[in-house]
């Protein structure tokens with residue numbers, strides 16, 4: 128897409144230029160896109176509104192922590208775009224909701240629209256979002272306390288530690304396993320082409336398919352993966368209070384076979 132494509136498309140019926148972030152897909156090859164700044168300037172020239180649907184909405188520059196660069200809300204705002212929308216849920220790590228920010232006069236207009244009533248969120252959503260934003264006041268606190276951010280930005284040594292704990296707990300109940308390198312993927316349709324180096328624990332002494340099937344039927348199902356007929360669990364999404372659930376499932380499995 129070139130700036131000329133926007134220019135050519137503007138006519139007397141145009142009231143807004145909208146740019147939508149490619150969140151859950153990735154276009155590669157010979158491609159081009161127009162910057163927010165250019166879109167904002169073109170819109171101003173034509174006295175129409177510019178808007179960016181940012182999708183994930185991150186407040187922290189991920190590239191500072193070795194992750195793939197995602198445009199931040201502040202960067203988008205400072206480009207001069209009038210309105211920005213982003214998800215409260217995806218990379219922000221808050222409740223499922225949509226957020227609209229931007230020029231005060233446009234926000235006031237939106238607030239007066241009858242549609243707002245149909246789309247308004249409840250008090251629980253607002254208080255969860257407020258809680259999430261408050262954590263962001265201190266970037267360090269956000270990274271430590273927000274589960275989504277924490278798991279995306281934590282050092283890989285932390286994942287390895289969890290893998291060692293799980294391996295040792297399995298050894299206690301006489302299950303052999305080994306720690307393997309894995310690639311974790313950020314879900315929720317937010318970063319389709321970014322992977323995070325991670326560690327998993329692969330069970331070497333049990334039939335992978337049998338474990339997988341049994342674990343899906345448990346009261347608390349565990350979704351692992353099977354590779355080379357070995358069941359493995361990626362530690363990226365395992366919290367330290369969840370080892371007991373995993374061990375309980377393995378104990379039950381051992382009783383049955």
Ligand SMILES: *Cc1c(COP(=O)(O)O)cnc(C)c1O
Pocket residue numbers: 147148149150151180181182183213214215216217223224225226316
């Ligand atoms: C995810 C996404 C949405 C919808 O976000 P919600 O989480 O449902 O509020 C809209 N636009 C883009 C570009 C997205 O990535």
